[in-house]
Amino acid sequence: MQDTFTHAVVRALRESLGADVVALPAEFEGRKHADWSRTPSADPIALVRPRTTEHVATALRICDEHNQPVVAQGGLTGLAGGACMLGGEVALSLERMTGIEELDTVSATMTVRAGTPLQIVQEAADAAGFMFPLDLGARGSATIGGNLATNAGGNRVIKYGMMRDQVLDVEAVLADGSVVGGLRKMIKNNTGYDLRDLLIGSEGTLAIITRVVLRLRPKPRVVSTAWCGVGRYEDVTTLLHEAQARLPAGVSAFEVMWPGYYDFVLERLPELRAPLEDRHAFYVLLESSGADPESQNEAFENFLAEMLERGVLVDAALAASDADAAAFWAIRDAPGEYPRLIPGRVSFDVSFSIADVGEAAIRCEAKLRERWPNATILVYGHLGDGNLHIVVQEPDWAPTVAPEVQRVVYDVTAEMGGSVSAEHGIGLKKLKVLALSRSATELAAMRAIKNALDPKHLLNPGKVLSR
Amino acid sequence: MQDTFTHAVVRALRESLGADVVALPAEFEGRKHADWSRTPSADPIALVRPRTTEHVATALRICDEHNQPVVAQGGLTGLAGGACMLGGEVALSLERMTGIEELDTVSATMTVRAGTPLQIVQEAADAAGFMFPLDLGARGSATIGGNLATNAGGNRVIKYGMMRDQVLDVEAVLADGSVVGGLRKMIKNNTGYDLRDLLIGSEGTLAIITRVVLRLRPKPRVVSTAWCGVGRYEDVTTLLHEAQARLPAGVSAFEVMWPGYYDFVLERLPELRAPLEDRHAFYVLLESSGADPESQNEAFENFLAEMLERGVLVDAALAASDADAAAFWAIRDAPGEYPRLIPGRVSFDVSFSIADVGEAAIRCEAKLRERWPNATILVYGHLGDGNLHIVVQEPDWAPTVAPEVQRVVYDVTAEMGGSVSAEHGIGLKKLKVLALSRSATELAAMRAIKNALDPKHLLNPGKVLSR
Incomplete structure (x- = not known):
């Protein structure tokens, strides 16, 4: 293994922390380093698996002395390529610091x-x-x-x-x-x-x-769940507002699905059941989780009845059992089947003010449809947080189409003052679009902070801020 | 007014922003610059009162060019001297940027x-x-x-x-x-x-x-309030835990008062009424604010009944009206009368884990009592947040006693891993004790961030981090 010590830093790490903590490439051959976003990753020059905070401190001190970049790894389930490597890094996996x-x-x-x-x-x-x-x-x-x-x-x-x-x-x-x-x-x-x-x-x-x-x-002691059919976006936001103001335990989920999503997943996943007979302009999965089993379900039911009476809801199905609630959630959780159902898709995780989400969805879909009339376009999201997920695909797209699709959606996001990453982060994948949601002065301030805390840019270099 | 322009920076500010925005010392004579903590403040060399963000940007750009320190002023109600001046600063008051x-x-x-x-x-x-x-x-x-x-x-x-x-x-x-x-x-x-x-x-x-x-x-549609007498600290935390887990609308206030506080304010403020007949080891003001008037009050009353039955509560009074609730809150809000009731007091705003608050109160009171057997010692706080307020006074204390009192309480805070400032901040008053709650490496990281964003240390110099 003599030749693996071409890097002095690897030798120093191994000497300080031992072979148990510091593995050489030959010792972790075949190990995957890419995350769920399928961003390609280089292999690290060494794999450090600390058991204690002191191990981490020692490893980073040695890497600092050798100007050696380090990428931290968790479960590698990220969706922005934040844990992948560009080449020449040490990987530091926290897999042994559990418990x-x-x-x-x-x-x-x-x-x-x-x-x-x-x-x-x-x-x-x-x-x-x-x-x-x-x-x-x-x-x-x-x-x-x-x-x-x-x-x-x-x-x-x-x-x-x-x-x-x-x-x-x-x-x-x-x-x-x-x-x-x-x-x-x-x-x-x-x-x-x-x-x-x-x-x-x-x-x-x-x-x-x-x-x-x-x-x-x-821990919530009772969970009330309903599947709602709504006719207009204004009614979706009214339902959200009224539910937050009037349900005794508030709102624990408010998931909205547009018809394109709903029709697609119900058609492709035969195990899903339609909770309502008719089609609607919007579907809302409404959930309230609270402490008082005696009063909550009744209040929830009364609330739905009043929303139906006022015409805010066109139709609604109340979950009468855990199985009913699970069946509603199965429709919302269908994205778990995307790898099988809709390969080669381009996905988005954007956010807007709650007032703007409806218009943002209309604009994105119209502009995508104009360009790609036959594309599959799925729109859904955590509307209570203003978070919209959009998935776009055509079966025979060349890889070059993805950047064009991204441009359409991110341009709408920027023009409506939205965020290009609501919850997935920037990593490597969204580096190029970060400036659509952050001003030059903000990026400069972030860079100043990076320089202050990591002056040699050794920690996860090239992520969040470009090199 | 020629002589007031001894400072080139003041001249430049006045030229750019006009006399409407930039006032000279003669134009704001008699204006107070100290906050509610009564920390002494110097007078500023000019008072900038911007009307827009652009005014603020212009003022700071000019001050930067002249290496001129600036202190921002809001309502001057701070409790740590964060807005006071050390001498030679420009004051920038946001009083006209309202609306x-x-x-x-x-x-x-x-x-x-x-x-x-x-x-x-x-x-x-x-x-x-x-x-x-x-x-x-x-x-x-x-x-x-x-x-x-x-x-x-x-x-x-x-x-x-x-x-x-x-x-x-x-x-x-x-x-x-x-x-x-x-x-x-x-x-x-x-x-x-x-x-x-x-x-x-x-x-x-x-x-x-x-x-x-x-x-x-x-907006909450119903507020339920109770005044509780509790016998042991374990029961106080059990009450908190059970209320959070079981009240349909959760807990919106959980204020705890120790007997020293309770006896003092009831004796000194004759307008206060005792909600319960007997004295107790702890008094808890419990409040739940929610959306459902129909179910909430009944659930709140049932909860109190069960806590009484289980012995978690020794006694409790339910507010039957807004007036009752206001009378309970008047006891908790008595610190508003401190300036009249207890001049020359030494006050603390510390926090601990919820599990540690009871022991922290005992240790602080015992150590203070040991040294000053006749002092007034008032202990109360937002226990649901682990936040303890302690007030200590003896009528004839010399000003030199305050640092000694502080040392006793802050030593207990440090030894129990608590925070020397739960909600009031550091400002100028707590600079010396910041290191009791933050490690040397954390202070170094804060300094690095300060240097990165304000390399000349022009913004509120000498606050939070010492010069």
């Missing part, structure tokens, strides 16, 4: 190592009588560290917020190997700059997060 | 100029059928910009979060006069570093916030 260090039922907190999969955290919270509300399809593989690095969103943001809202403190290692943050459990802590929120969502470019104190929530 | 630019009822957002008083925002939200949840005693004078600069807290943090949780976007001017941020209404926006949260809570040391998009919430 729950403490669950404090009085303070309602959980102290967790960054490599712990999201689902393990959800299950531990549940077993202790709490809920950890962040949820997304990749829960079994996605790690808490990756959720933090990308400020993950998902289905419950409308009630509980993004990943940054689930966190009391983070411990992280900066590019020079110094450890910042702690494991503090305070809900309020106005002592200087908000380093925590700066590191969350920075996609491994400012620090590597090693441990975190998560905030737990009361 | 609501837009209230979007569909997106539930309000676009506001930074100088707008909090109360104006609350009232406008209310008139439009929403609630702006941030609330604090200084609401009539405190400005939205000041609330942002200090990440204000208050009574409703347990349900709605701090000021940073009420904000979708901020527009701000950096030290070099460049304008960052915008007036975007997206709830989700993962496009690069979280500049918004970095500027919020930075106390005017990184930028001057000029405008903001606030997030509005559904």
Whole structure:
């Protein structure tokens, strides 16, 4: 293996941390480094798998001494190429820094190592009588560290917020190997700059997060779910407003699907059942999760009846059982089948003000349709958060079409003042469109912060901000 | 007035922005510059009162060219001396940048100029059928910009979060006069570093916030309030946990008062009525605000009955009217009378994990009592957020005692891993104790960020980080 030490930094890492922590290329041959976005990744010159925060600090200190770039890896379920490598990097995987260090039922907190999969955290919270509300399809593989690095969103943001809202403190290692943050459990802590929120969502470019104190929530005792047919966009936003103002437990999901999406998934997935007989201009999956089984379902039913009577709803189906609710959610969760159903698709994760989402969907679809009249165009999203997902595909598209499709949707996004990345982050894939949602002065400020905390640009170079 | 132009920067400001915007010392004689913490302030060399973001940008660009320090002023209701001047600064008051630019009822957002008083925002939200949840005693004078600069807290943090949780976007001017941020209404926006949260809570040391998009919430339609007597700290935290898990609308306030506080305010303020006959080890003001008048009050009453039956509560009084609720809140709001009741007091705004608050109160009181057996010691706070307020006084204390009292309380705070400033910020007053709650590496990272965004240290110099 003599020849693998062409890199002095790899030799230094191996000498300090040992062969258990630092693997050479021959020792991890065949390992995949690309994320779920299928962004191509180079192979790293070494794979560091620390067991402790001290290991991470030592690794980054050595890499700093050798001007060696480092890419942190979590569960590799990202959708923006944020963890892929450009060539010549050391990969630092948090896969061995797993486990729950403490669950404090009085303070309602959980102290967790960054490599712990999201689902393990959800299950531990549940077993202790709490809920950890962040949820997304990749829960079994996605790690808490990756959720933090990308400020993950998902289905419950409308009630509980993004990943940054689930966190009391983070411990992280900066590019020079110094450890910042702690494991503090305070809900309020106005002592200087908000380093925590700066590191969350920075996609491994400012620090590597090693441990975190998560905030737990009361576990809902009753979940009410309905599938709604709505005739006009104004009625969709009225329904949202009224549901937030009047449901005793508020709104825990407000997922909107346009007919193109609904028809497509019902046609292609025969296991799905249509909750309502007729077709509608909009379908809304409305969910309310609360604490009082006695009053909640009745209030939910009364609310739907009144919305029907007022004409805000054209039709609605109330879930009478968990199976009914699961059948409604299966329609919304159909994107899990995309790899099989709609290969070669171009996907978007954009956001607008809630008032603008309807118009944004119309404009995007019209401009796409003008150019590609026969394309499959699927529109749906977390409307309560202004988050729209759009999927576009034609069976025989050449790879060169994707940038043209992107241009159409991102131009509408920019002209309506929206965000080119609502929840997936920038990574490598959205570098070119970041400037559509951020001004030159904001990008300059981000660069100044990057230079301040990682002056040699060693942490995940070329991601979020171009080199 | 020739002689007032000893400062070239003042001349340049006046020439660019006019006498309407830039006042000379003789023109604002007698104006006060100290905040509610009574931290002494020097007079500024000029007072800039911009009417637009462009005025702020021009002023900061000129100050940058002249290496001239600038201190932003809002309503001057701060409690840490963050807006006071050390000598030689230009004061930039946002008092003319007031008003609501837009209230979007569909997106539930309000676009506001930074100088707008909090109360104006609350009232406008209310008139439009929403609630702006941030609330604090200084609401009539405190400005939205000041609330942002200090990440204000208050009574409703347990349900709605701090000021940073009420904000979708901020527009701000950096030290070099460049304008960052915008007036975007997206709830989700993962496009690069979280500049918004970095500027919020930075106390005017990184930028001057000029405008903001606030997030509005559904207006509660029913508020249930109870005054509770509790025997043990374990029961206080059990009550909190059970209320959060089981009240249909959750908990909107959970204010705890220790007997020393309760006895003192009831004795000194004859207009207060005791809600319960007996004395108790802890008093809890429990409030739940929700959407469903029909079910909520009954569920609240049933909850209290069960807590009494289980022995978690020793006694409880349910507010049967708004007047009852106001009478309970009057006991909690008695600190508004401190200037008259307890002059020369030493006050604290510390926080701990919820599990630690009880022990922290015991340790602080015991150590203070040991040293000053006859001192008045009042302990109370927003326990649902882990936030403890402690007030200590003896009638004849010399001013030299304050630092000794502070040392006792801050030592306990540090040894229990708490925060020396839960909601008031650092400003000038807490500079010396910041290092008790932040590590050397965190302070170094904050300094690096300060250097990156304000390399000449012109914005509010000497605050948050010492010079």
